[in-house]
Amino acid sequence: DAGVIQSPRHEVTEMGQEVTLRCKPISGHNSLFWYRQTMMRGLELLIYFNNNVPIDDSGMPEDRFSAKMPNASFSTLKIQPSEPRDSAVYFCASTLGTGGSEQYFGPGTRLTVT
Amino acid sequence: GENVEQHPSTLSVQEGDSAVIKCTYSDSASNYFPWYKQELGKRPQLIIDIRSNVGEKKDQRIAVTLNKTAKHFSLHITETQPEDSAVYFCAAYGNNRLAFGKGNQVVVIP
Numbered sequence: 001d002a003g004v005i006q007s008p009r010h011e012v013t014e015m016g017q018e019v020t021l022r023c024k025p026i027s028g029h030n031s032l033f034w035y036r037q038t039m040m041r042g043l044e045l046l047i048y049f050n051n052n053v054p055i056d057d058s059g060m061p062e063d064r065f066s067a068k069m070p071n072a073s074f075s076t077l078k079i080q081p082s083e084p085r086d087s088a089v090y091f092c093a094s095t096l097g098t099g100g101s102e103q104y105f106g107p108g109t110r111l112t113v114t
Numbered sequence: 115g116e117n118v119e120q121h122p123s124t125l126s127v128q129e130g131d132s133a134v135i136k137c138t139y140s141d142s143a144s145n146y147f148p149w150y151k152q153e154l155g156k157r158p159q160l161i162i163d164i165r166s167n168v169g170e171k172k173d174q175r176i177a178v179t180l181n182k183t184a185k186h187f188s189l190h191i192t193e194t195q196p197e198d199s200a201v202y203f204c205a206a207y208g209n210n211r212l213a214f215g216k217g218n219q220v221v222v223i224p
Contacts, residue, residue: 033212042203042214042215042216042217043158043203043214043217044214045211045212045213045214048210048211055210056210056211058115091157091158098210099146099207099210099211099212100145100146100207100212101146102148102160102163103148103160103212105157105158105159106157107156107157108157
């Protein structure tokens with residue numbers, strides 16, 4: 001299996017632009033998680049999907065962030081408009097079951113907003 | 115919600131010595147406690163986990179202990195090697211939510 005796939009791996013954009021991050025979970029996994037990692041705040045859960053349905057989005061920082069999972073093999077995290085404080089590494093992870101089992105992380109997308 | 119704290123934030127050990135990282139959690143309903151290792155520039159990867167019905171689990175040079183009464187769990191690495199240098203994250207799962215600690219930087223000095 002190719003593991004969790006994320007694209008792009010690096011994104012540099014200007015403040016105010018829309019950013020879309022993409023994730024393909026491991027085939028057969030039914031839960032998907034989006035995390036944001038910064039030095040200051042560590043690894044934060046943004047949103048968690050189970051069977052394509054958002055279960056917990058309490059970590060989404062504000063309305064500028066939105067996430068979708070139209071099918072079992074694809075999810076997007078969108079930031080519109082982006083701000084410099086959104087600069088971080090964004091990880092997608094998937095698992096079979098719920099959060100109470102091993103999560104497999106993707107390679108991450110390093111986002112820089114100037 | 116769950117709050118997970120890790121101590122110390124940075125740990126330096128001589129190669130061959132043991133390293134211990136401690137985490138505390140706040141939600142007594144949490145029942146799953148994984149540890150993830152993240153090397154520089156890489157993704158977090160699970161190294162060991164423990165469920166609340168077990169007090170200790172060991173896998174070669176790493177072990178995890180859980181004290182449910184005190185709500186803390188620890189990662190033990192014995193015979194440390196340079197490749198053990200990384201950031202280690204503990205986490206606690208309960209009420210459909212996995213909360214991560216802020217991470218510990220472990221530096222193994224050759």
